[in-house]
Amino acid sequence: MDTAKELLWLGMDAGLQLLMQPFYYISIIFIALLYRRQVLLERKLFHVRLNGWGLQTWRTFVGGLAAGIAVSIVMAFLGISLTFAAVLCIWVTAIILMLFRVRFLCFAYSIGVLGIIQFILSWFPHWQPAGFIGDVKSTIVSMEIPSLLALAAVLHFAEAALVLLQGSKFATPLFLEGKRGKLVGGYNMQSFWPLPLFLLIPASGGGMVLPWTPFFGGNGWSSGFSVLVLPVLIGFGEMTQSMLPKQKVAVTSKRLVIYSAVLLALSLLAEWWSPLMIVTAVAALVLHEGLVWYSRYEESQRSPVFVNPTKGLRVLAVLPGGPADELGIQAGETILKVNGTLIHNKEQLHAALRQNSAFCKLEVQNHQGESKFMQRAIYAGDHHQLGAIVAPDPDDHLSVKMKPLSLIAILGMKLNVRNKQTVVSKPITDQVPDKQETIEL
Known part of the structure; x- marks a missing residue:
């Protein structure tokens, strides 16, 4: 009972911390901008909108809140050692990666990159820079990468569940060019969820001890525990011409579960044998990229579904x-x-x-x-x-060209259209016929 009361008080305090953290609000604003962008695309293509960006933002907010509570409960038994400086380091890395690709806004990428940096820094134990760089180096070196990668694995379990439950609701229909230059219909499914995590961390001073010992942290839990709030953003992006949205999200969800299980197993082994840390960090990046590559390859090998048959x-x-x-x-x-x-x-x-x-x-x-x-x-x-x-007719004159989306493109919030004589610099798909207008997001 005393432990439950302590957890309740610490949870309330962490909730106040969440309200004061800018990253949570930034992630919600980013999601709203992304959905507003989708609405602009739907209006440009079809002169209607399928869903309001406000409703879509609310759905992801509620789904992220539920997933955040579930992940927090699981991590209470796995354990994690984290400082506020480490939180800033993770978020800054994620934002830098997102400048290149929005899909890089994933803790598996940012933590994997930090794990590789930590491994490289271990080659130079006598390098002790002063000032800000020295503080950053100390923060990265002291990070418990295996436990953070375990957190990334659990987050991907949550992502798999959210993709299965809500992923098809965020599907945007598009007119695309097929492999033979013929216009086909397809779907772009992209969504993010803001998760507020309330993580138990070992306390530096004396305090109440947990009735159980989390896997990560060892003897560090003998001095008591505290709660640290960590806002995170998870999401997925898929393009399909060969499946219905519900079929695609079911396949994506299964693959995310497999990826999560492999990453979690490697993280647990890395805690037991430290040389596996770098293997786990690299696997977090490579396997995630492998999922993206394989999904695109699979789509290129399958026949499109959304083409008009000979009748109807x-x-x-x-x-x-x-x-x-x-x-x-x-x-x-x-x-x-x-x-x-x-x-x-x-x-x-x-x-x-x-x-x-x-x-x-x-x-x-x-x-x-x-x-x-x-x-x-x-x-x-x-x-x-x-x-x-x-599905588009052969003489339709409006299609979408996909390009990897960056944070700068989202903040630009601009739609451009090209006609037969105009060349666009940032279209949104891989190929576009010269005789058609192309929407650029």
């Missing part, structure tokens, strides 16, 4: 709350007939809908190839395609 129009996305959503039409299904007319392109879809301005009948082919029939009244203000975003 393939549904790329459905506007939440729109007519198509109310009718139960799902992404990946095919609209075959509208008011009895077989359709092959968007113009025929619009013409068939105009045959009856007050009512429509649809024949839709589901994922299993079976037809389902549905009907609905049409009201003033309804979306001109019943709230269904369909």
Whole structure:
């Protein structure tokens, strides 16, 4: 009971510390800017928005809060030794990495880099610089890299759960160029979650002792414990043309679980045998990059799903709350007939809908190839395609070009469009046909 009361008081104090830490607010603002950027892209491509950036930010805030509490509980038994100076060092490293790629805003990268730096510094034990550089060196050398990498592993377990539960809700439909120059539909899924961590750390002075001994820290826990608040940011980014968003996030989640398990096992072994620290730090970077590379390679080898078949129009996305959503039409299904007319392109879809301005009948082919029939009244203000975003036609003149996203690009918040004669300097995909307009984020 006394331990529970002590944990409660320390937790309340850590909560006040969180409110005074700028990194937590910065991460939420960064997430809001990212989702606002996605809304701008949706409006530019489809003249509508699928989800509001405020709602998306709220979802990630709540999901991150729940995941932060869960990670904090797990780390209470694993243990971690961390100082405020080390927290600053980790965050500064993460922000520097994010200047090059947003996806580098991951503690596996920043802690892995710091582990490599610590290993290099161990070659120069007699180098003792003065001033600020000396303080930074002392902080890096004193960091418990195995326990921090274990924290990164647990964070990726939490990320896997959040990706599975919420990842498909942040999918943005896009028009992209396929391997043969043909426009295809696809999805960009990118999301981040702010996690407030309340970490038990060994106390330097006397205090109440935990009734259990965490794995990392050893005898350091015999002098009592304290609570340190650490705001972190986790996230994922995936592009898919060959799977539905829910299928892609399920695959991504499984791979993240495997990565987390391997990293956690290596971290535990590195605590037992210190020479494995550098192996674990390098593995944190290499394996994570391997996941990114393999996902891209897998997409390049698979056939795109969101292309229009010989008969009908393939549904790329459905506007939440729109007519198509109310009718139960799902992404990946095919609209075959509208008011009895077989359709092959968007113009025929619009013409068939105009045959009856007050009512429509649809024949839709589901994922299993079976037809389902549905009907609905049409009201003033309804979306001109019943709230269904369909795969691009060959003569569509607007596509997206992907480029690795950096922090500077997000802060720029600028959308540029190129026409047939214009060349863009920072488009967003890998290739864009010369005869099409290209949106740049």
